[in-house]
Amino acid sequence: MTLALTSLTLSHFRSHKRAALNVDTRPIAIYGPNGAGKTNILEAVSLFSPGRGLRRASAEDMTRKPEALGWKLTAVVQTSTQVHEVETWSEGGAARQVRIDGKSASQIALGRIARVLWLVPSMDRLWIEGTEGRRRFLDRMVMSFEPGHAELSLSYEKAMRERNRLLKDQVRDAAWYGALESQLSQSGAQIHAARRRTVERLTLAQQGAETAFPIAELDLTQTEGEMPETAEDLRAALEESRFRDMAAGRTLVGPHRADLYGVYAAKGVPARNCSTGEQKALLVSLILANARALAEDAGAPPLLLLDEVAAHLDADRRAALYDEICALGAQAWMTGTGPELFSELDSRAQRLEVTETNGISETTIQ
Numbered sequence: 606m607t608l609a610l611t612s613l614t615l616s617h618f619r620s621h622k623r624a625a626l627n628v629d630t631r632p633i634a635i636y637g638p639n640g641a642g643k644t645n646i647l648e649a650v651s652l653f654s655p656g657r658g659l660r661r662a663s664a665e666d667m668t669r670k671p672e673a674l675g676w677k678l679t680a681v682v683q684t685s686t687q688v689h690e691v692e693t694w695s696e697g698g699a700a701r702q703v704r705i706d707g708k709s710a711s712q713i714a715l716g717r718i719a720r721v722l723w724l725v726p727s728m729d730r731l732w733i734e735g736t737e738g739r740r741r742f743l744d745r746m747v748m749s750f751e752p753g754h755a756e757l758s759l760s761y762e763k764a765m766r767e768r769n770r771l772l773k774d775q776v777r778d779a780a781w782y783g784a785l786e787s788q789l790s791q792s793g794a795q796i797h798a799a800r801r802r803t804v805e806r807l808t809l810a811q812q813g814a815e816t817a818f819p820i821a822e823l824d825l826t827q828t829e830g831e832m833p834e835t836a837e838d839l840r841a842a843l844e845e846s847r848f849r850d851m852a853a854g855r856t857l858v859g860p861h862r863a864d865l866y867g868v869y870a871a872k873g874v875p876a877r878n879c880s881t882g883e884q885k886a887l888l889v890s891l892i893l894a895n896a897r898a899l900a901e902d903a904g905a906p907p908l909l910l911l912d913e914v915a916a917h918l919d920a921d922r923r924a925a926l927y928d929e930i931c932a933l934g935a936q937a938w939m940t941g942t943g944p945e946l947f948s949e950l951d952s953r954a955q956r957l958e959v960t961e962t963n964g965i966s967e968t969t970i971q
């Protein structure tokens with residue numbers, strides 16, 4: 606029941622000119638002053654899953670300045686049954702490349718090896734701000750259960766970009782729309798169904814656990830109107846919406862307009878009206894539920910990246926979170942400004958101190 610990075614090297618990655626870490630499967634408490642390069646380490650770990658990582662940054666932004674030579678990350682990823690050597694890099698700001706066990710691979714292949722979930726401070730307002738952040742949060746959880754969701758989302762987005770281009774150019778070729786709408790409805794209905802399955806799975810995993818975190822009751826909603834459930838209904842809705850969409854210059858129906866609605870179940874209060882700490886606790890509850898469900902289904906919990914983990918959590922909830930992470934056996938990479946934020950973890954975690962000298966981050970294993 607393991608998923609862990611046991612070795613990680615960063616080369617010319619953000620503030621890290623070169624860092625080499627050897628860690629075990631226990632949680633990792635990373636501490637050091639502001640700007641030392643702690644989040645940069647978490648971002649590096651997030652790039653061992655498909656996508657642009659936890660800051661959604663470009664490959665160019667991640668290359669160490671002023672040299673701007675490109676960057677490289679390597680890791681040994683230990684799963685319950687195998688050990689993989691994974692490399693990912695970008696040269697001159699070009700799209701990042703991946704190699705698994707010496708063979709060139711796609712980013713999507715990373716999702717089949719390492720499932721990675723994160724909570725970062727920009728998500729503190731996830732329940733309040735726009736729908737995109739909540740969709741992305743949900744989709745990352747869907748991908749952890751169903752790695753093929755990443756491919757499906759890409760093919761849906763590609764077809765939608767093409768349909769939007771026709772709409773903007775006021776193209777009136779019904780056959781062209783028909784072909785794209787048939788693709789959109791096939792992948793769109795599958796995306797919607799996968800999200801529904803994940804919402805159900807998370808609900809079950811929250812209800813079945815003894816936890817100090819509040820249950821987030823979830824519902825999948827649509828920005829406007831009802832989300833067609835089947836491919837046939839979605840195809841019909843797209844066809845019907847053509848003129849309206851042409852006026853708007855974009856596609857107004859489909860899973861790209863879905864939203865995740867959350868309620869603090871015990872209080873009956875929508876998440877967006879909860880206190881700041883409660884909003885964070887609801888997110889933590891979902892991440893823990895996801896980790897529990899994966900431990901059951903896939904045999905190992907995901908890697909967890911918890912940036913400024915203690916922010917907004919009171920001491921009891923913080924201690925409860927550490928206990929749950931340890932009970933799950935998840936390798937959680939957590940950051941905070943000082944070691945005291947991790948005191949409840951005692952010997953159950955390993956510690957990394959990150960300092961910064963002359964713009965270069967230095968990491969020491971304690």
Ligand SMILES: Nc1ncnc2c1ncn2[C@@H]1O[C@H](COP(=O)(O)OP(=O)(O)OP(=O)(O)O)[C@@H](O)[C@H]1O
Nearest residue numbers: 619620639640641642643644645666667668669670
């Ligand atoms: N491409 C880059 N090249 C060099 N340095 C960079 C690059 N991108 C970011 N940095 C530097 O990395 C540092 C920020 O690192 P990081 O966000 O990891 O800090 P942190 O330790 O998490 O701090 P905090 O406690 O404030 O969140 C900043 O000093 C920033 O200027």
